[in-house]
Amino acid sequence: MYWADRVAKEIIDSGKFKPYWVDDMFTPSGFAHIGSLRGPLVHDLIYKALKHAGVEATFSFVINDFDPIDGLPEDLQKDFSKYLGFPLRQAPSPKEGFESFAAYFADDFKNVLASLGVKPVFYSSYDMYHEGKFDVAVRIALDDADKIQDIYQKVSGSKKKEAGWLPLQVICENCGKLGTTRVHNWDGKTVAYTCEINMVKWAQGCGHSGRISPFGGNGKLPWKVDWPAHWMVLGITIEGAGKDHASAGGSMDIARQLVKEVFHIDQPYNFPYEHFLIGGKKMSSSKGLGFKARDAQALLPVEVARFLFTRTDYRQALEFDPMGTMAIPDLFDEYDRCYESWIEGSNEDFARVFEMSLIGDPPPKEKTLLPRFRDVVNYIQMPNIDILKKYAEINGKELTKTETDIINERVKYARIWLEKYAPDEFKLQISETLPEKAKDLTEEQKEFLVKAVNLIEQNDDPEKLQLALYNLTKELKADAKKSFSALYIALIGKEFGPKAAWFLLQYPKEKVINRLKEAAK
Ligand SMILES: [Zn+2]
Numbered sequence: 001m002y003w004a005d006r007v008a009k010e011i012i013d014s015g016k017f018k019p020y021w022v023d024d025m026f027t028p029s030g031f032a033h034i035g036s037l038r039g040p041l042v043h044d045l046i047y048k049a050l051k052h053a054g055v056e057a058t059f060s061f062v063i064n065d066f067d068p069i070d071g072l073p074e075d076l077q078k079d080f081s082k083y084l085g086f087p088l089r090q091a092p093s094p095k096e097g098f099e100s101f102a103a104y105f106a107d108d109f110k111n112v113l114a115s116l117g118v119k120p121v122f123y124s125s126y127d128m129y130h131e132g133k134f135d136v137a138v139r140i141a142l143d144d145a146d147k148i149q150d151i152y153q154k155v156s157g158s159k160k161k162e163a164g165w166l167p168l169q170v171i172c173e174n175c176g177k178l179g180t181t182r183v184h185n186w187d188g189k190t191v192a193y194t195c196e197i198n199m200v201k202w203a204q205g206c207g208h209s210g211r212i213s214p215f216g217g218n219g220k221l222p223w224k225v226d227w228p229a230h231w232m233v234l235g236i237t238i239e240g241a242g243k244d245h246a247s248a249g250g251s252m253d254i255a256r257q258l259v260k261e262v263f264h265i266d267q268p269y270n271f272p273y274e275h276f277l278i279g280g281k282k283m284s285s286s287k288g289l290g291f292k293a294r295d296a297q298a299l300l301p302v303e304v305a306r307f308l309f310t311r312t313d314y315r316q317a318l319e320f321d322p323m324g325t326m327a328i329p330d331l332f333d334e335y336d337r338c339y340e341s342w343i344e345g346s347n348e349d350f351a352r353v354f355e356m357s358l359i360g361d362p363p364p365k366e367k368t369l370l371p372r373f374r375d376v377v378n379y380i381q382m383p384n385i386d387i388l389k390k391y392a393e394i395n396g397k398e399l400t401k402t403e404t405d406i407i408n409e410r411v412k413y414a415r416i417w418l419e420k421y422a423p424d425e426f427k428l429q430i431s432e433t434l435p436e437k438a439k440d441l442t443e444e445q446k447e448f449l450v451k452a453v454n455l456i457e458q459n460d461d462p463e464k465l466q467l468a469l470y471n472l473t474k475e476l477k478a479d480a481k482k483s484f485s486a487l488y489i490a491l492i493g494k495e496f497g498p499k500a501a502w503f504l505l506q507y508p509k510e511k512v513i514n515r516l517k518e519a520a521k
Contacts, residue, residue, distance in 0.1 A: 023059075029072075029105065032108075044118040065088045126217070168191065326374075336370040338354035339354050373410055382428075382499060
């Protein structure tokens, strides 16, 4: 059974977690890296599997825009340092046209999600706090501060905080920062606070002290308490977390203990999902490793990008390393295998993976030519080939609209792959310098190259040049295959290549001629 269907079945069979409400979240403090798409996709797939199983379900996404800014993307460090400590929603947008710092990054992330077919209902944490929806949770947390501290200690082994600690931060009325305030003395109506100069390393408080109501958006619960408070306030019954939050004693464990002992609601269904790895490393935006989520569309067609996530069970690490590897062509091959299974009804699991990867309407369920990505890569590098004609020929009949669209889309992504990601051996393009292999050319091959130079100088028509080159091999009583190989070795370091004359004539003649002469020395 497909993994998301298995999870949905487990949820339904348990008789618990009703009404089904799947939730995930995002903190808009920078552009998300591609690995952070795993959470939204896993949640989306479980939500869709629940719907597919015929039950009612809701899917929401909380934008954590009330969190303080506690770090900045490199390019914003100069101009935005003064906003460190402010709620994400209360700092200005780095670019015009967005309401706030949070909106700028949240909008981008929402667009990426929509492009991948992930369309939850979005909730703003900032708005919910300001509308008073978290007031109940804030009151419970303040009343039960000691119990919360005990749970922190028991679950994560953290050391006891100072006496009078309260699980809340308020926005300083003097400087507007949230991340720098320490709250104490809850009297049932107001809390006292100090905006501390040196409490955190990343922001400086102003030293102001005061008393304020903790409600209506004046204050925010710390993340470990805020998370389970979401579950209570919205009624969330299904939410997983990446392995880093889900580790023993981590924030998920604390949150689950808090719902049980403090908020007194049922624990949501949990599924700790594995990381997204690139070259065996966890992707992290702070270390600058890996791609941004918004680049996914530049890398792969949206359905194939979605497929990358749908095919892998959440319990397995997702490895993807497109740089200089066959990861992208291999991914297309797997996608095609699932596409074919879906058409033919040959493998239920593969068919289901394909179905779950669809974003728009499904394609016609009929025999469809799926050009292998690596073949497309080769064809587009052969200047004498019209790829649509070529595939019509291979197909033995006219291409359907779906087939034509698929080919055109693959041509687009094959070009991107060649330019940015392909290993060198896939590039049928004249190399920068004389390939090593040219050292092994025989005297006979060198003679052919010297004479071929004259023919290239004289001919601009590929048909004629091709014939002339062929006749030259006869004239020299040379082996035709070895002679043509010499051309490819000199230009691209390979024994074979696209049809010679067309290939040679696509470059400036001088460049080709100089190279052949160099190889023939
Ligand atoms: Zn202050």
